[in-house]
Amino acid sequence: MPRIDSDIKLDFKDVLLRPKRSTLKSRADVDLYRTITFRNSKLTYYGIPVMGANMDTVGTFEMAAALDQHGLFTTIHKHYTLEEWQVFARQYPQALKNVAVSSGTGEDDFKKLGAILTELPQVSFICLDVANGYSEHFVAYVKQVHAAFPHHTIIAGNVVTGEMVEELLLAGADIIKVGIGPGSVCTTRKKAGVGYPQLSAVIECGDAAHGLGGHIISDGGCTCPGDIAKAFGAGADFVMLGGMLAGHDQSGGEIIFHDGKQFKLFYGMSSDTAMKKHSGKVADYRASEGKTVEVEYKGNVEVTIQDILGGVRSACTYIGAAKLKEMPKRTTFIRVMQQTNEIFCG
DSSP states (O other): OOOOOOSOOOOGGGEEEOOOOOOOOOGGGOBOOEEEEOTTTOOEEEEOOEEEOSSTTTSOHHHHHHHHTTTOEEEEOTTOOHHHHHHHHHHOGGGGGGEEEEEOSSHHHHHHHHHHHHHOTTOOEEEEEOSOTTOHHHHHHHHHHHHHOTTSEEEEEEEOSHHHHHHHHHHTOSEEEEOSSOSTTBOHHHHTOOOOOHHHHHHHHHHHHHHTTOEEEEESOOOSHHHHHHHHHTTOSEEEESGGGTTBTTSSSOEEEETTEEEEEEEOTTBHHHHHHHHSSOOTTOOOOBOEEEEEOOBOHHHHHHHHHHHHHHHHHHHTOSBGGGHHHHOOEEEOSOSSOOTTOO
């Protein structure tokens, strides 16, 4: 029998961070780097845990090189060839510590993953990415990959509930991607009616993961640096960005000109555009669950990175968190009906 969960669930837009007394004198005093040791791989990560999403138009080698300069991470999209990986490794060997190889769940995906990891032993992260992380097939695939590469750190998702976070961690994953439907070019909530408000998903999934010594990524729903700060405050260990990193020089796709303005395409990996590009068509048994948009050209991603890091540092000073790791302990959320004064929004 259907049931209704009537507990209040919240998104980033529903809250603000409450300021608290702080001993920090400047944003420069905030340490955004984290040292994280993973549950299953036992490897240790050191960096700023903001990630570029493994989308064609975001998870590029060019983006990885740029983000690495600031200690940020990139999950590389799965459509690069082994030869392209080899070229990247020769050009940017120092960036390999801050990238993950992405893989689907098919037999050919597994073989390709093995070939890349054999050729590039410096890469220690694997991203197993499916739209629906609740299938038994996906759990079995996580177990298979962990058995084959026990000393690699496995990112797996996407899910939005604590029990599935626990199952994937017990299957061998180290970091669970949390988010179904919050992304700016995701239409799962419209097409399937499935999803979960992202702030509540992060709080609940983070609690489940940390209880088992695991970690989570808040994947999707961030529209501005303040949302990233809220995700960290809610307990996310990493925050993954798609739309905020689209439209830059380092983003995939060609520049398009309209009415004297420059744009770049940005699309979901379950969109018509992505499926036609990589599979030739949308399969008869499914619907597109992503959209394609034209994002106004933003230039070099350097400016956006500085804006993001500056915003998170500012949030830390407002709540008195000297280190990024301290944010959840220092966070109190206030429910609101309005985020900002929009009188001059246009």
